[in-house]
Amino acid sequence: MTRTLLGFDYGLKNIGVAVGQDLTQTANPLTVIKARDGIPNWDDIEALITEWQPTLLIVGLPLNMDGTEQKMTKAARKFGNRLSGRFQIAVEWQDERLSTFEALEQLGIRSKLQSKNRDDVDRISAQLILQSWLNEHPK
Numbered sequence: 001m002t003r004t005l006l007g008f009d010y011g012l013k014n015i016g017v018a019v020g021q022d023l024t025q026t027a028n029p030l031t032v033i034k035a036r037d038g039i040p041n042w043d044d045i046e047a048l049i050t051e052w053q054p055t056l057l058i059v060g061l062p063l064n065m066d067g068t069e070q071k072m073t074k075a076a077r078k079f080g081n082r083l084s085g086r087f088q089i090a091v092e093w094q095d096e097r098l099s100t101f102e103a104l105e106q107l108g109i110r111s112k113l114q115s116k117n118r119d120d121v122d123r124i125s126a127q128l129i130l131q132s133w134l135n136e137h138p139k
Contacts, residue, residue, distance in 0.1 A: 002021050002023040003022045003056060005019070005027075005055070005056045005057070005133075005134075006030075007020065007027060007058040007060070007126045008057065009122055010062075011122065014033070014034060014035065015032065015040050016122030016123045017030045017032065017033060017126050018030050018129070018130040020127075022134065022137070025138065026134070027128075027130035029127040030048070038075055042086065046087070055089070056090055057083055057092070059091055060096030061076055061094060061096055063096075077093075080093065094129050094130070
């Protein structure tokens with residue numbers, strides 16, 4: 001049975017979203033949900049969940065390079081726990097170290113400020129987080 005998954009790159013202003021499935025083991029960038037001080041537009045997330053009907057949600061976990069937690073780790077966990085509680089869908093965590101750097105590299109730029117569309121960086125980061133999870137969990 002094929003599962004659809006949504007992946008999230010949590011941020012205080014923007015939350016990148018990607019969609020993937022475990023049959024093909026592929027993830028694709030989807031959209032960006034705007035957030036205010038880390039609080040997302042829950043209606044926008046609900047619309048995505050209604051449209052894609054995911055059976056699992058993957059949230060990127062920002063860690064320091066040595067694997068220890070940081071301030072954003074707690075905020076991302078809070079976001080993931082609220083996702084699970086609000087939509088009754090299981091959440092799994094994926095180490096997201098270097099996902100933004102990889103997204104910038106894919107776009108051929110050095111910082112988000114160089115991007116004509118900063119949302120591209122967040123959507124691609126979400127894709128990389130979800131693809132990384134899929135790679136670690138082959139069907």
